[in-house]
């Protein structure tokens with residue numbers, strides 16, 4: 001599945017990492033979210049969508065709904 | 066308590082009305098649809114904008130580095146897809162909980178089966194200050210726009226208040242070339258974070274060029290010698306000093322926006338008092354900055370003004386409205402950007418909590434620390450340590466990991 005993180009919006013809250021630790025990581029210096037792998041497997045979709053919903057900066061977008 | 070989908074034992078078609086369309090109100094609406102609610106939904110929002118996010122208003126947006134569209138939590142397309150009736154630029158003026166109606170400032174009266182109150186807070190001001198053109202507060206998009214226009218290089222900004230909003234705005238104004246003085250009656254800035262972190266933040270702010278006056282109160286703001294309306298102000302301090310200013314930002318905290326609920330009979334002692342899932346009365350929920358929820362781990366009601374908390378509560382309310390259950394994350398979380406420094410806190414720092422540095426990395430100017438009350442960890446803090454702090458949270462603070470770790474069931478049970 002395709003995931004985009006808006007780096008300008010991300011506040012480095014790390015909530016996405018708490019929800020989907022196999023998908024998201026944070027940059028060392030500012031905590032901005034990064035994807036652990038280029039391709040995220042489909043079976044992570046529910047967690048990724050949960051992460052997108054809890055992100056306090058609305059910084060995560062996914063393909064489809 | 067009667068189930069909200071029923072009245073007098075008869076099922077009625079549902080109409081959920083949400084008042085306030087900030088992070089909390091919009092969050093309830095979005096989560097309701099996400100959980101499969103397909104009946105009537107109405108949003109009433111006093112501000113004439115699509116729902117937008119506030120934290121950038123004292124940070125990136127204030128410098129002019131972001132435009133309004135980047136603040137939107139739901140742009141026009143997203144709002145359309147929500148399938149809700151939106152009354153934008155309309156204010157709720159009262160509610161009749163027995164008749165289940167809410168009245169709007171255009172005279173309209175909306176019947177509801179369930180009411181969600183998410184009207185947030187309004188900044189407090191100093192008495193008599195509003196008459197001065199250069200005396201401002203920061204809460205809305207309009208506030209931020211007008212403040213941005215005032216923060217020109219060389220302009221003098223006096224910030225009244227040393228909390229998150231005051232300190233963040235002081236940093237931002239410094240970065241824009243302003244002359245900044247921050248005045249706070251507390252012994253350090255950010256008193257909520259304890260002496261150590263507060264002193265450090267104050268020192269850094271001063272090193273960055275601000276004048277930080279702690280233990281000092283503002284007595285009054287007066288017109289300066291310039292022509293009236295020129296924005297030339299004098300800030301009178303309790304030590305007799307008169308500070309010249311072009312702009313005075315008052316950031317001394319906020320009061321819950323509950324004036325319109327005066328005759329509802331709701332408990333308004335500190336915002337709207339709710340149980341642990343946001344129920345305030347039969348057919349009424351409240352969430353976000355305006356709501357004080359009962360917090361079982363602490364055995365008392367808590368009203369927090371944190372962005373993450375607003376969204377968390379919204380999801381709990383939506384689940385409860387649909388007869389489901391979602392546990393609130395009782396480990397609250399917030400961040401504040403102090404110029405180049407990011408402070409992240411997980412947990413609740415109580416006034417008596419003692420702070421201890423956990424790990425420090427001076428080379429990279431980062432550390433983590435732990436707050437303890439009676440030997441028990443109540444919160445953890447990261448200074449420029451966003452990754453490390455998550456690890457520490459996992460180690461030392463247990464939240465309802467189920468709520469965080471597992472996705473909610475798709476499609477919650479429908480009422481009726």
Ligand SMILES: Cc1cc2nc3c(=O)[nH]c(=O)nc-3n(C[C@H](O)[C@H](O)[C@H](O)COP(=O)(O)OP(=O)(O)OC[C@H]3O[C@@H](n4cnc5c(N)ncnc54)[C@H](O)[C@@H]3O)c2cc1C
Pocket residue numbers: 084085086087088089090109110111112118119120121122123155156157158183184185186203204205230322325352353354355369370371372373375398399400401402
């Ligand atoms: C400048 C600023 C910076 C911040 N920075 C941070 C930060 O760094 N980290 C953090 O954790 N938190 C931060 N916060 C706090 C965070 O923004 C709030 O916790 C969050 O916005 C709360 O959302 P809410 O929906 O409860 O309230 P709000 O966003 O205030 O929304 C309430 C809405 O209800 C409307 N309303 C009020 N009365 C009525 C009525 N009678 N009828 C209809 N509508 C009404 C209001 O106009 C408003 O639009 C910041 C807040 C501000 C102002």
Ligand code: SF4
Pocket residue numbers: 005009010011012013014015016017026031032033054055056057058059060
């Ligand atoms: S939850 Fe959102 S803001 Fe926080 S790190 Fe992840 S993407 Fe960034």
